[in-house]
Structure formats: structure tokens, C-alpha cells
Amino acid sequence: MKLARVIGTVVSTVKHPTYAGRTILLCQPLTPQGEAAGAQVVAVDHAQAGVGDRVLVLTEGTGVRQILGADAGPIRSVIVGIVDAVELG
Helix, strand or coil: CEEEEEEEEECCCCCCHHHCCCCEEEEEEECCCCCECCCCEEEEECCCCCCCCEEEEECCHHHHHHHHCCCCCCCCCEEEEECCCCCCC
16 A cells, blocks of 8 residues: 555546446555656546545556455556545554
């Protein structure tokens, strides 16, 4: 699972049928301190996130299939939560 910030939306008129009816967001992975960490990820929104939200992105195939159903098709990443705070101790 990765901590990320939603930085935009992805709109596509032609896509795999598995993506039909799903919100697709562009996410920037973050360090726990909030710094950008790595390349952006395209993720299906399963938590009603919006641009600017800090989120948890699940990128493990089995977990994605369990959340979206057995036939998750080519979906590789899904937003599973909105982060209220990160506490480092």
C-alpha cells in the first residue's frame, strides 16, 4: 500500500470495459513527510477521493481483485482510503 496525493483526474472515451463507470484518478506517491516519492500512478477510486486528498493506494493484484471483484481486468491500482493525518513517532 502507498501513501499518495490525488493530483488530477483521468478522462478517457475509449477504454477497457472494466473501467466503464469508474472514476480514475492520477496519484503522486508521497513519503510519510509529504514529499513526492516516485512516478505517478493511475488508480481507480473506491473511496470517493478528490483532487488534493491524501489517499492510500493499493497496488497488489490480489487485493485489487478482492475489492473490485474477481474480474478486475487490467486494473492494477485502487484508492482504498482517504488519509486524515499521518503521525510519525
